[in-house]
Amino acid sequence: MGFLNDVFEAYGGIDRWRGLERFTVHFSINGARLASKGRRGALKELAAQGCTRTPSLIFTGFPAPDKCVAYLPERVVIETLGGVVLASRDNPRSAFRDHPDDAPWDDLHLAYYCGISIWNCLVAPFSLAEPDVKLEELAPWDERGETWRRLRAVFPGGTNSLNREQLFYFDRHGLQRRTDYAAIDAEGTLIAQYSWAHQAFSGIVVPTLHRGLILGPDGTVSRSPSHIDIEIFDVQFE
Numbered sequence: 134m135g136f137l138n139d140v141f142e143a144y145g146g147i148d149r150w151r152g153l154e155r156f157t158v159h160f161s162i163n164g165a166r167l168a169s170k171g172r173r174g175a176l177k178e179l180a181a182q183g184c185t186r187t188p189s190l191i192f193t194g195f196p197a198p199d200k201c202v203a204y205l206p207e208r209v210v211i212e213t214l215g216g217v218v219l220a221s222r223d224n225p226r227s228a229f230r231d232h233p234d235d236a237p238w239d240d241l242h243l244a245y246y247c248g249i250s251i252w253n254c255l256v257a258p259f260s261l262a263e264p265d266v267k268l269e270e271l272a273p274w275d276e277r278g279e280t281w282r283r284l285r286a287v288f289p290g291g292t293n294s295l296n297r298e299q300l301f302y303f304d305r306h307g308l309q310r311r312t313d314y315a316a317i318d319a320e321g322t323l324i325a326q327y328s329w330a331h332q333a334f335s336g337i338v339v340p341t342l343h344r345g346l347i348l349g350p351d352g353t354v355s356r357s358p359s360h361i362d363i364e365i366f367d368v369q370f371e
Contacts, residue, residue, distance in 0.1 A: 136270065136282060136303075140258050143194035143307030145337040150259045153185045153337070157369045158255060164345065166318065171237035175245050178366075183252060185370070188268075189249045197241040204248030206292045209241055216219040224293045226292065229318045246318060252294050254343060256365060258309050261301070265289040265338060274302055281310060283327035295326075309340065313348060316360070324360055 142146040162176035181192035196211065200219070203210040210221040222228060225245040232238075238246070255262070261268060262344040267287040274281045281302040288294040295314045302311035308331055316322040325348040326341035343363035347355040 137258075137261060137268070137284070138308065140303055140307040140309070143338065144258060145333070147262055147338055150185070153335075153370045155182065155184060155371045156255060157182050158251060159366040159368075160251060161362065161364045161366075162250060166360050167243075169234075170242075172243055172369065175243060181245075181251060183255070183286065185256065188249075188252050188256075190252055192251075195244070197246070202248070203242040204244060204252075206249065209244040209248065211240055211244060226317060229319070232318075234319070242318075249317070249332040249345070250361065250363060252293075254365065255339060257312070258301065258303075260288075260294070261286055263288075271300070276302070276311070279304060282317050308338070314370065322360075323350070325354045326361070336367040337368075339368050340363060341365040 141150070144150070157180065159178070159179055159180050163173065167173055167175065173266060176195065179192050179194050181190045183190040188206050191201055192204070193201040193214070195202055199214055201212055201214060203212065204228070208221065208223050209225045211219045213219065220241060222241040225241060228242060228245070260266070261284070266289065269285045270285040271285055274283050281304055284301045284303070285298070287298050288295070295312070295317065298314070300313040301309060304310050309328055311328070312326045314324055314326070316324050324345045326343055326345040328343045329343040331338050331340045341364065342362070344359045346362035347360055349355065
């Protein structure tokens with residue numbers, strides 16, 4: 134798909150990406166969803182080390198300065214900095230199912246939410262080149278006077294992604310500007326996650342600001358409040 138090759142080039146090139154193995158990222162996550170779950174400010178100014186090839190992260194400073202989290206899609210673990218396991222959860226995505234909407238999240242809920250959000254921010258759009266991802270280009274989309282090209286992506290299994298099916302929007306420069314998906318944490322809630330303020334880090338372009346807004350069934354985006362806000366301060370790829 135020639136269009137996708139242009140997207141990869143806009144982000145630094147697929148060959149450059151495939152030559153990388155690790156990253157270190159500094160970030161904050163906030164938004165109305167965290168506030169509604171009693172966790173406002175819990176994911177502020179954290180650092181994480183991760184793998185570009187498989188979804189794994191270790192982020193420090195949560196849930197306390199002397200603790201860290203190991204994230205995998207199938208398991209999250211909270212440890213001391215010395216490696217002593219304090220809490221863990223297998224199949225953490227399932228813990229969001231039937232979780233009362235008015236009940237607060239525990240640290241393991243938050244660890245999974247943080248891990249999958251940050252990893253997907255950093256690997257897109259190169260994740261679209263992975264084997265068995267099914268892609269379909271849809272009709273162009275008009276967004277406030279700009280024409281964006283759209284790709285519908287279906288990821289195998291869906292456990293590594295925000296959701297198995299997602300809709301990606303790219304501007305005329307090939308930069309990803311929006312992603313639509315069903316929220317993992319609120320059944321039936323659709324999210325339009327906008328991304329902007331793209332910067333190059335180690336030769337790879339990353340959108341440093343992300344804002345997830347509620348997407349109505351009629352396609353209308355609610356501009357306030359934001360479901361999730363992600364700010365990326367710095368990234369180093371190796």
